[in-house]
Every structure is written in C-alpha cells, then in structure tokens.
Amino acid sequence: MSGPALAVLEGRAEGPVLALSEPLSFWGGVDPATGRIIDVHHPAHGATVSGTVLMMPTSRGSCTGSGVLLDLVLGGRAPAALVFAGPEDVLTLGAVVAAELFGHALPVFRVAEPAYAALAKAGHARLGPDGIEAEGLALPVEPLSGVDLALSEGDRACLAGERGEAARQAMRILTVLARQQGAERLIDVTRAHIDGCIYASPANLIFAETMERLGAKVAIPTTMNAISVDRENWERQGVEPGFGGPAARLADSYVRMGARPSFTCAPYLLADAPDAGEAIGWSESNAVIYANSVLGARTAKHPDFLDLCIALTGRAPLAGPYLDAPRRAARILDFETPTNLRDAGIGDGFWPLAGYLAGLASPDRVPLLTGLDRLKPTPDDLKALCAAFGTTSAAPMLHVEGVTPEARGAALPEADRVAITLADLAGAWARLNAGPEAVELVALGSPHASLAECRALAVALDGRRCAQGVSVIVTAGRDVIAEAWAEGTLARLMASGVTVFPDLCWCSISRPVFPTEARTVLTNSGKYAHYGPGLSGCAVRLGTLSDCVEAALTGRAPARLPPWLG
Incomplete structure (x- = not known):
C-alpha cells in the first residue's frame, strides 16, 4: 500500500x-x-x-x-x-x-x-x-x-556530560528531534526565546524546575515570552495563589537559569531584534513567523521545552527554515482586495482576517500572498497578519509579494494557486464577528501591543471615558509600557479608563484579571478571536479597532462588515 x-x-x-x-x-x-x-x-x-x-x-x-x-x-x-x-x-x-x-x-x-x-x-x-x-x-x-546525524566534538562532549547533566539532557532531546526532522547536523544559533515560561499546565513548571535542579544555565542570550501573571502585582490583583504561585515560580525558574525577564510575546519589538539571515532559536508561533517572514531571520518553529534545550546548548537542528529550500513558497494565494481599504481605515481589521484565511488556505506549506503590496502594510499590520496565520497554519513563515524581504522569486515552479476573494473575506468576517451585541470586555494586545498601537488607541478614544460596565484591557511588553509612560500615552489611556497590563498576554490571562463579569469579548486580534472562546469560555468576536473603540464607549458592537467589505 x-x-x-x-x-x-x-x-x-x-x-x-x-x-x-x-x-x-x-x-x-x-x-x-x-x-x-x-x-x-x-x-x-x-x-x-x-x-x-x-x-x-x-x-x-x-x-x-x-x-x-x-x-x-x-x-x-x-x-x-x-x-x-x-x-x-x-x-x-x-x-x-x-x-x-x-x-x-x-x-x-x-x-x-x-x-x-x-x-x-x-x-x-x-x-x-x-x-x-x-x-x-x-x-x-x-x-x-x-537516521544518521553528524555531531561535532562539542555536541559529543555535551552528550558525554562534560557540560553538566542539564546540558546532556538538552542535547539528548535535541538529537532525537533533529533525527525526526531529517537534519544532518546541528548548527550554532545566536539567541533564544523561551515560550515554555507560560504556565499552560503544571507540566511546564515540573520541566523547568527539573532542569534547574540539574544545573541548567543558558549559554546564549535568551529572552522570555509573556508569562501567565503580572509578576509584581498578581497577589494584589486577586489571582488565586494556586495559580499565581506556580506561574510566578515558573517565570522565576527561567530567570534563575539566566533568561532575560523580557516577558513579551513580541520579542521582535525589543530594541535588539535579530538581523536578516541571522540564525536564531525562537519559540512562540507569532514571533517565529514574524522573524522569518518580516525580519528575514532564520528559525524553526521550535516547540516549548526545545527552546530551553537550544538556550542551554546554543545549538539547533539544521532543518526546515534554517535551509533555503524549505523557505520557498509551495502555494500562491491571490488576494482580491477592496479598492477602498486605505480610505476606510488603513487596513483596520483586514490584516488579521487575511492572515487567518491564509493559514486555512495553506495549512501545511509556506505561501506567497499576492495582491497586498498596494495596501502598504505597516509593521503592526504584518504583526497581525503573522499572528493570525500562525493559528491556522503549521508553516513557519509566509511571503507577501512586494513587501517581505524574500518574496521575490520565493514561489517554487510547481507552486499551485488559490484565490481568496472578497466573498471569502466577508464570509470569514461574519463567522468570527458573530455573537451578542452587548460587550463587557475589549481585549487588545494579542500579540503584545506596540507603542504605535497604544498611541492609535489613545488618539481614537480622544480623552473620552469608557462606558460603565465595560473593561478595556491592553497587554504589552515592559519596554513598550515604559516608553508609553515616558511620552504620556499611558496616562492618556488610563484617563479614559483603559488598563494596561505588563508580563502576561491574552492567551495566558486568568480571572480575576480577566474580568469575571465578562460574557462577550471584542478583540481586534485574529489570534485571540480563534483561541479565546476555548480559553475563556466567553463569546469572543473579531472587530476592527473602530469597533473596539465604539464598544468601549457604548458597551455595544453590532455585528456588521467593516466599511471596506460593506
């Protein structure tokens, strides 16, 4: 057979x-x-x-x-x-x-x-x-x-325990995964990003503390993803000790192992983002896709736990998007785009929807997206595109013709073509936007909000107060929050009744930081619109930023198409 x-x-x-x-x-x-x-x-x-x-x-x-x-x-x-x-x-x-x-x-x-x-x-x-x-x-x-795997002298020394037991275990795990990926050898990477610091389950803590007890210390610069609590404030926020305690212990364990407490799911927003062609060892799906696609860096979509193994050894399997061939596009997605998109709000809501549909249309291969270059996407547009794509596709990157650095010549000669029409966009929007009109929570910052996104929200609210009974919460990295505070943007948001949380993000937030009275959530994130219902038990609707501001001020968000689809 x-x-x-x-x-x-x-x-x-x-x-x-x-x-x-x-x-x-x-x-x-x-x-x-x-x-x-x-x-x-x-x-x-x-x-x-x-x-x-x-x-x-x-x-x-x-x-x-x-x-x-x-x-x-x-x-x-x-x-x-x-x-x-x-x-x-x-x-x-x-x-x-x-x-x-x-x-x-x-x-x-x-x-x-x-x-x-x-x-x-x-x-x-x-x-x-x-x-x-x-x-x-x-x-x-x-x-x-x-399956053969060529190991360097350093790799073999690590397997022999010469760098300690934690590094030995890390190298054992790396070699098993390298063989299943078909890698011929391992390569050096310059930096790592830990996603396993999210307290998704007790297993995350068990793994981290086990490796720490074995003497784990990172060997290369290593940043950390968003964690599951506001590290300094979770007790005052009423988070249950049975959750907050282990979540904080998990974060602290990685810090003791030498990771930098950056606590952001958007490490590409940090000042020292990787360069084009740089081999890195990142985990976190949206970060990996953005790094490969927009920055032109090179990393596989490393699973949690492998991220620490890479950080401890500075090595990663030479497979997947570290190589040239797997970065080529095996499918071309031809987007029909609204002619009035720029006039209707600079892509407001378009990019998460486009990413979501691109992932559904290319669930197992790198795609090339055409027809989008005239829309002149911003870095935040591309952030929304990559994050939504990562929820519905297993591919570690995408290309956007005329926009991303490796798009020219990216399509393989045998690549097939799929059309994504305005009707497809409208149908997907209707599905993701469906739900009760009354909104109790507006969720922004999945992935973490950039400084530009914080500014845009402050401008849209224009000093107006959020409606009684409506919570508006933004999650952002510590560096972004510090910049927003220094320039007055954070004060403007707070004056309107917006809460900005560091360290955690929507995919790891828990009650009561997630308001207990919320039943319907409106978000401009395609990623959270997908994951939110299962994670929160609430109705989670996708809206434009304009919809989110309207819901913040009135407590209502009628189900409707955005202007560029209406």
Whole structure:
C-alpha cells in the first residue's frame, strides 16, 4: 500500500482510532485537565483524545502544545499513540520530554499516504515496533534510530556530560528531534526565546524546575515570552495563589537559569531584534513567523521545552527554515482586495482576517500572498497578519509579494494557486464577528501591543471615558509600557479608563484579571478571536479597532462588515 511506517518514538499501544480531518493546536485546543478538544472552530470540537490512537496530518498553532501534551501524559490523560502523515515537532517534542526526563513512553508514528488514509478509516488499531495492524491493514515499521546525524566534538562532549547533566539532557532531546526532522547536523544559533515560561499546565513548571535542579544555565542570550501573571502585582490583583504561585515560580525558574525577564510575546519589538539571515532559536508561533517572514531571520518553529534545550546548548537542528529550500513558497494565494481599504481605515481589521484565511488556505506549506503590496502594510499590520496565520497554519513563515524581504522569486515552479476573494473575506468576517451585541470586555494586545498601537488607541478614544460596565484591557511588553509612560500615552489611556497590563498576554490571562463579569469579548486580534472562546469560555468576536473603540464607549458592537467589505 505504501512504504513502511516510521516509529519516531518507539513503543506499543492500541486503542480506538480518532482521526482528525485537519490539524489541531493542543494549546488552546485541548483541555489538559480532561483531554477534551475545546477549539470551537475545529471539526472535532467536543471529542476526547485520551486513550485514542490520535491521527492528524500534523499539528498547528502554538508552540505550547508540547507542554499540554506532557501534562496529559503525566496525568494519565494522553492519547495511547500519536500518528502523523509527515514530520511534526510540537507534540513529538512533548512525547520526547515525557520519555527522556520522566520515563513515560508515548509512541509516535509517521505513516505516509495512502496507508495513512486507510488507517484513518479504522475503528481500532494496534501499533508497535513490529508493525501496525488495523482491520485488514498491516504495515511494517522502521525505527527512527537508523537516521544518521553528524555531531561535532562539542555536541559529543555535551552528550558525554562534560557540560553538566542539564546540558546532556538538552542535547539528548535535541538529537532525537533533529533525527525526526531529517537534519544532518546541528548548527550554532545566536539567541533564544523561551515560550515554555507560560504556565499552560503544571507540566511546564515540573520541566523547568527539573532542569534547574540539574544545573541548567543558558549559554546564549535568551529572552522570555509573556508569562501567565503580572509578576509584581498578581497577589494584589486577586489571582488565586494556586495559580499565581506556580506561574510566578515558573517565570522565576527561567530567570534563575539566566533568561532575560523580557516577558513579551513580541520579542521582535525589543530594541535588539535579530538581523536578516541571522540564525536564531525562537519559540512562540507569532514571533517565529514574524522573524522569518518580516525580519528575514532564520528559525524553526521550535516547540516549548526545545527552546530551553537550544538556550542551554546554543545549538539547533539544521532543518526546515534554517535551509533555503524549505523557505520557498509551495502555494500562491491571490488576494482580491477592496479598492477602498486605505480610505476606510488603513487596513483596520483586514490584516488579521487575511492572515487567518491564509493559514486555512495553506495549512501545511509556506505561501506567497499576492495582491497586498498596494495596501502598504505597516509593521503592526504584518504583526497581525503573522499572528493570525500562525493559528491556522503549521508553516513557519509566509511571503507577501512586494513587501517581505524574500518574496521575490520565493514561489517554487510547481507552486499551485488559490484565490481568496472578497466573498471569502466577508464570509470569514461574519463567522468570527458573530455573537451578542452587548460587550463587557475589549481585549487588545494579542500579540503584545506596540507603542504605535497604544498611541492609535489613545488618539481614537480622544480623552473620552469608557462606558460603565465595560473593561478595556491592553497587554504589552515592559519596554513598550515604559516608553508609553515616558511620552504620556499611558496616562492618556488610563484617563479614559483603559488598563494596561505588563508580563502576561491574552492567551495566558486568568480571572480575576480577566474580568469575571465578562460574557462577550471584542478583540481586534485574529489570534485571540480563534483561541479565546476555548480559553475563556466567553463569546469572543473579531472587530476592527473602530469597533473596539465604539464598544468601549457604548458597551455595544453590532455585528456588521467593516466599511471596506460593506
């Protein structure tokens, strides 16, 4: 039927087959406490992954999915086995860490078409190193351990424990993932960005403190993602100690390991952003896509936990977007754009919608987006585009013709074409904008707001007070907040009743910082419009910045198309 299956992580398992028709992000998509799929936009919403032979083409979305999987494993709620149609890093890494550090085996297999499609139709499957069996289907299995990987003298010394136990464990994990990616060797990277500092589950803390006890110290400059609490103020904000305490401990553990407490999901907004061509080791999906696409730096979409392994060793697998060929576009997305977009509000709401649809249209390959250069996107427009793209695609980057630095000649000769029409844009907007008209919370800053975005909100509010019963919250990095304070923008926002929080972001915020009375949330973030319903239990609607300001002042946001689609 096809070649043999590959045992990425060996082991035996059997169980009912749960075959997903499209990729899933475990973070924001699976409840780690129950194993239930909570992504309301996924076709399998409500199904439970625990105990199943879970099949999907690949994963997508957040790098934090590895932490969710590890928590499921440690809590006895994991799938019995994972089966992918091609290479997959995020969930595989969670399974690698479970095996290497905690002795819990979760088999991972890769099955090529057409055998993958046949297995997906089975009701029950048995998998092991000697083969896969399921209702008339029998597949031989080959081990991943046979894949060659050339190691430097430094790599071998690290594996021998010469740099300490934590670095040895980190190098072991790196080599396993490098082999499954098909890398021939590891390369040096100049800097790392830690995404695993988000307290997505207890597993994140268990991993960090385990590595710290083993003597972990970062070997290269390392920044940190947004965390799950306002580090200095969470106790005064009424956050439950059972959550706030572990979340703060997690952040502190990474700081003690030598990471810089930048606490931002937009490290590209920091003053020392990477240069074009620079090989870096970043985690966090939107940051990775922006770094590759807009800055022209080079990084894979490293899963949580691998980010620390890279920081401890300064090494990363030479695979994926570190190489030239995987950065080429295998699909061309031809956008039909409104002629009045600039007149209707400088792309207000367009870019998150375009990114969301681009990810759906190119879920497993790098795309080239055409027809957008005349809109002259700003860095913040591209931030919104990349973040939304990362929620619906597994690809680590995109190109925008006439805009991004590697777009010229990016399309492969065999690249296919997909048209994204105004009708597609209108249909997607209607789906993401649907919900109650009354709004109790306006959520801005996912990813973290830039200084320009803070200024734009202050100008739009123009000193007017937010309506009673409506909370308006912006999340931003410490550096941006300091600049906004110094120039008076923060004072203007506060005078209008806007709250600006450092350190955390919308994808990690918890109650009561997330207002307990909120039932309907309006956001201008395509990323949070996607993840928000599953994370918050609220109706989360996508709106333009103008919609968000109107809701802030009146408490209402009628469901409607933006002016450039109306």
